[in-house]
């Protein structure tokens with residue numbers, strides 16, 4: 479496919495500066511009055527999104543991500559706090575004066591219009607000259623890979639193609655930021671995964687800020703430069719996908735993103751510079767950090783970081799004994815459930831590599847071990 483670079487409009491000098499963030503939320507709160515009671519959908523969100531960033535708001539249903547997005551777009555007025563776009567306070571500026579466009583899960587294409595007409599619609603309304611419309615629509619259709627399908631009607635296209643038309647229609651206006659609310663929600667898994675890669679490519683090509691709302695963690699991990707994980711109207715963690723996955727800041731984030739094991743207790747002592755947590759006779763979990771004996775501690779460890787073996791491991795590793803309560807074959811890897819002496823269950827993923835020699839079976843007594851740096855201490 480041909481790659482072309484498009485310029486998405488010229489910005490005023492001041493907001494074109496790379497130091498001015500694309501989007502800033504400062505202590506934003508949204509309250510609704512519902513049956514005589516005040517509901518706080520968003521309880522105080524402060525965050526900054528850089529120009530050209532692919533930024534996701536991720537969280538379970540009802541956590542406030544759509545409300546946050548609608549305040550960025552201008553469809554909702556914050557009850558308190560401030561929204562700035564490219565250095566300009568837009569808290570009370572209507573959506574059509576905000577230089578952002580929004581793409582929804584329902585593509586809202588005009589059914590009686592061709593692909594070309596759907597994409598050109600906004601430009602025609604703005605009375606953009608025909609020659610420029612031709613150029614810009616052509617350019618956009620190339621970016622979303624729909625060249626040759628200009629004459630089709632939406633109903634003659636797949637869900638993924640329709641979503642690409644919706645994207646082209648939003649991008650052709652050259653907004654400085656694009657807001658996407660679960661845009662792939664209506665697609666089946668395979669198409670969704672293909673579109674995730676497409677969306678990321680398109681965003682890279684047009685180089686504008688994307689703010690993406692999703693409840694799907696793998697979607698957010700795949701595409702985002704940074705993710706804000708929301709829970710109950712607040713941002714629990716804001717970091718890169720890797721950081722959020724590898725170093726979840728709270729138990730909620732650890733539980734929401736992927737599979738995680740949560741182990742808690744009190745520090746029993748310090749050994750080789752690590753805090754040591756004893757779960758049972760002969761067990762010890764090593765944690766990096768500045769702790770003292772008696773400190774309460776909770777850590778998470780990802781299933782793929784744990785080794786399972788029927789022999790006692792050696793070296794400066796966390797070691798925990800247990801009994802295999804379940805083995806699930808998942809093709810690429812096996813998932814083991816291992817019950818510890820204290821009753822807790824730990825999940826372990828072990829890759830089915832060619833040289834995999836693990837033969838642990840249900841009922842086997844096993845050793846679990848992992849490197850100290852894979853134990854992450856978390857808040858509550």
Ligand SMILES: Nc1ncnc2c1ncn2[C@@H]1O[C@H](COP(=O)(O)OP(=O)(O)OP(=O)(O)O)[C@@H](O)[C@H]1O
Pocket residue numbers: 510511512517518519520537538539540541542543544545546693
């Ligand atoms: N207009 C409204 N009136 C009253 N309550 C509302 C209104 N809009 C949203 N809420 C409430 O605010 C909370 C956050 O809603 P929001 O739609 O932002 O969540 P969400 O994370 O986007 O969820 P979903 O993924 O289900 O869309 C929810 O508890 C919701 O019921």
